[in-house]
Amino acid sequence: MSKKLPNIDSEISNWYTDVVTKAGLADYGPVKGTMVIKPYGFQLWENVKDVFDGMIKKTGHVNAYFPLLIPKSFLAKEAEHVDGFAKECAVVTHTRLKSENDEIVVDPDSRLEEEVIIRPTSETVIWSMYKKWIQSYRDLPILINQWANVVRWEMRTRLFLRTTEFLWQEGHTAHKTKEEAQKETLDILDLYKRLAEEYLAIPVYTGLKTDAEKFAGADKTYCIEAMMLDKRALQAGTSHNLGQNFAKAFDVKFQTEDNNEEYVWATSWGISTRLIGAVILAHGDKNGLRIPPKIAPIQTVLIPIFRNTEQRELVEKYITSIEIELKQLGIRYFIDWSDSSPGFKFNEWELKGVPVRMEIGPRDVESNKLVIARRDNSEKLSISRDEIRDSLKTILDEIQNNLFNQAKVFRNENTHNVENYNDFKEIIKQGGFVKCGWDGSQKTELKIKEETKATIRCIPFDEKPEGLTCVYSGELAKHEVIYAKAY
């Protein structure tokens, strides 16, 4: 645990893997590309989940659960959708194992008539059900979400950021009108932005994906895009206006109020355990994680300091009285009574990114004080015992805000307005986001990707294309876009 982490500036990829595993967030699973989310990491995910679950329930959404297994034929019903997912599908073909020459083999007699796939996303199975559930305008809107696991057989995987199986929420809504679906798509994007900024303390750009980058089967994909510490972009959530594509693929029509028949309008939207990766890569430092207090599994850790039994008893009694107060305040805390030295514990809990450390020794007990160390800026202050009630929540709020502001300053400093392709290439090479004009052609978009590996992260809502020229073709810009290399 006390071994040094790889350098966060020069070796961020190794730093990342080390932090994830050493801080006890996750571990590799036995099947290639799978991940075990360890208790500390899972608690972090549960906190994120609880926040967002509350947000969507408050806005009239309900949870449900659809099957993991989807008939192979379903995927084919929406042409773009199957193109997008066919190459990464886990396919179930048999349903029994048997013993043969002391080995366990697949029983060939158990072959399925139609193979089934493990859901890479659930539009198809859900719209096959909506077909049964929707007849009339009275059945609309349907505002369903599910928390589930999905499998995409990825070639190159990375804990949290890209794993063969991941956990997510996927919302799937059905509406009477195009306008209502569009409003839902944007309302959810706004919740994603609030989740990222107010809870994960990660500022995000919001906007529209280009056709080349949109979800396979969507009319329009909107996204939140965050900047990581290596100045690369991370797509942190997407909200899709699916138009009538899946309604047409599954023949889902409804009777309108004026007795006509129309295809249903749809949206889908998702955030995943990838967000944990975003938190790590947005806030980490050379000593490890820095977790925003609002989602931290442990908001404050108490480190007792003593040299002998007498001191220990003194400290323990004092801590017990503090504990009562922490409980009343609703603080998520942990008291580290393990055998390690205080120094070892300091390092360990810094690595784990706990926002506030309380150090409590015999001298603190005597003077009715304690030492508070902030993880975000390493500040130490001695406060009186009676100040906990008033100060602790304020300090946690300050840490939350400070992490957000640091990330925002960093992002803004590394987002550059660029007018020519040489500057563009230089910034992409050095790292950073580029704001520039784009002529709107897919050819230009692909050329730039080929030459620089940068992609259009989004066409921001507040784009100002007027007077811009395309950074690549020099033609009049159709859009102002944000370019970056992405995770």
Place this chain on the structure above:
Amino acid sequence: MSKKLPNIDSEISNWYTDVVTKAGLADYGPVKGTMVIKPYGFQLWENVKDVFDGMIKKTGHVNAYFPLLIPKSFLAKEAEHVDGFAKECAVVTHTRLKSENDEIVVDPDSRLEEEVIIRPTSETVIWSMYKKWIQSYRDLPILINQWANVVRWEMRTRLFLRTTEFLWQEGHTAHKTKEEAQKETLDILDLYKRLAEEYLAIPVYTGLKTDAEKFAGADKTYCIEAMMLDKRALQAGTSHNLGQNFAKAFDVKFQTEDNNEEYVWATSWGISTRLIGAVILAHGDKNGLRIPPKIAPIQTVLIPIFRNTEQRELVEKYITSIEIELKQLGIRYFIDWSDSSPGFKFNEWELKGVPVRMEIGPRDVESNKLVIARRDNSEKLSISRDEIRDSLKTILDEIQNNLFNQAKVFRNENTHNVENYNDFKEIIKQGGFVKCGWDGSQKTELKIKEETKATIRCIPFDEKPEGLTCVYSGELAKHEVIYAKAY
């Protein structure tokens, strides 16, 4: 919705399926044996989940998440385990689809070197990780739980009770000593009993499974067994003492405090969405569900009654004031403003099993009253508006207790002490639980199963085998057991 349900006494199987689908709890999925849990059913599951999640967290357990996909070879490592699960495994063999002659087919080039299976339960994958995580006694105990989906390819399925995929929690703990593992096994069983009795309002018998009925890979399996309305048994939860079986299969040893090496001791335990089936079949009546208030998605439904706009406005204003109070009381409520007639709504919410219905019409507004109808016993009473605060929680508690007491009386009346095989067969034929002596031989157990389809549900903790003879062989009884036909 107003169509009559099948007779609950003579056609309980049809009644069950009708209630599940018409009350909006669940629907069939497209792949055989899979289930869609609809919002109303899922909310019920979420409530059960929240209660139990709180219980295990309070007792020091933490949640984590292990992969869905398990290498085929893992299953083979524990001999009994593979025997138990080999015949119902979903096997993933390929990872890509492709287009061929306008059809979507499995890409033969994407065949996996080693097939993977979808977890039917997670002992093997979890113990492969514990192997990495456990070195010393300091790493113990591990008290991990996960909420997950599992797949068992069942031949005969039934919504909630037996589905190809189901949702559950599976606890997997690791301990230093045999005694500690045994204590954990029983502590959890006690939580299961509390969950069933105090929240689901279902009385349960608790005890030990026979070797023939225990979990594949366990030393001992303990269970909670409930009686359904057709007097058949439903296994509602199991807690396993796994001994050192999985530690040996995955070679997981730890260094003891006195510097020896020993295999780790283990438990596992689970409850699933099957519990929703238990709630339906323990409390239902001819009009549909009766959901215990503590877990009901909607605890009280408000039905406005009016004939014209003027009356509607009057009623609406009155209801708004009641709503404020329900919110303050923390009651889960729903106001049904839909276009249907009050009579239709009464039937619909009875079918859905909402514990309390409030009827509010213009005369109630004038007299500052409202009508309360209890779902459990069909009692109607008129209470004054001001009584809500004091009465509603009491009424909900009464309903909760009444449902439990009714189920307990029913179970006790239908549990019979039996001394000879003729009586045994008669009761099993008529329906009911039999308490009797058993000589302890597996031969006897299998013979009885063959001849009557009844199985030993458990050897109850409070068995009194002294002086009993085996109901089948006439030999001295080794155990007193509970026999029944089971779901």
